[in-house]
Amino acid sequence: MEHGLRLRAAAVIVSLTLHAAGTLRADPLLTYPLRVKGHSIRAEVANTDESRRTGLMYRDSLAENQGMLFVYEEPGRHAMWMKNTLIPLSVAFIDGSGRIINIEDMLPQTEDAHSAKASAAFSLEMNRGWFAKRGVKPGDRIQGLERVPPSQH
Secondary structure, eight states, X not given: OHHHHHHHHXXXXXHHHHHHTTOOOOOOOOEEEEEETTEEEEEEEEOXXXXXXXXXXXXXXXXTTEXXXXXXXXXXXXXXXXXXXXXXXXXXXXXXXXXXXXXXXXXXXXXXXXXXXXXXXXXXXXXXXXHHHTTOOTTOBOBOGGGSOOOOO
16 A cells, blocks of 8 residues: 555646646647648647647747648638747648638747638647748648648537
C-alpha cells in the first residue's frame, strides 16, 4: 500500500512540475504532406471537434513549412480566430477541390473573426506571411488533400 501511495504522489509531483513549467501544451498531431505551387508543407490535421477547437493555441512557434489543416464536417463559411494563439498566422480557406478561396492574416491573441468568402471544406494555418512570400494566392490549388483523414464526430 505504501508503494502505491508513493507512486501516486510521484505522479502528482511530476504533473504539477510539468504544469508549472508550462510544458503542458497542445501535442502535435499526425502530419501529412501537402504541396502548393511547388512548395512542400507538413500539415498537422485537426479533424475532430476537440482538435479544431484547440488548433495552434498555446504554441510558442511553428516550423517554417509546417502548418495545421482544419478538416470540417461540412463545407461552409467557416471562420477562425486567434484567442490563446501566441504566434501570428495566415489562414487559407480551401474548397472541396483544393482551390484556395481566400487568405487572411491574423494577429496573436485576438478574437477578430476571419471568414471564408465562400463555402470552405478546409482551412490551412501557416506562419503569417508564408503564402505571400511564396506567391500563393486565391485560385491556387493545395495538393495532397485526398490523403488526409476525413472529419470525425
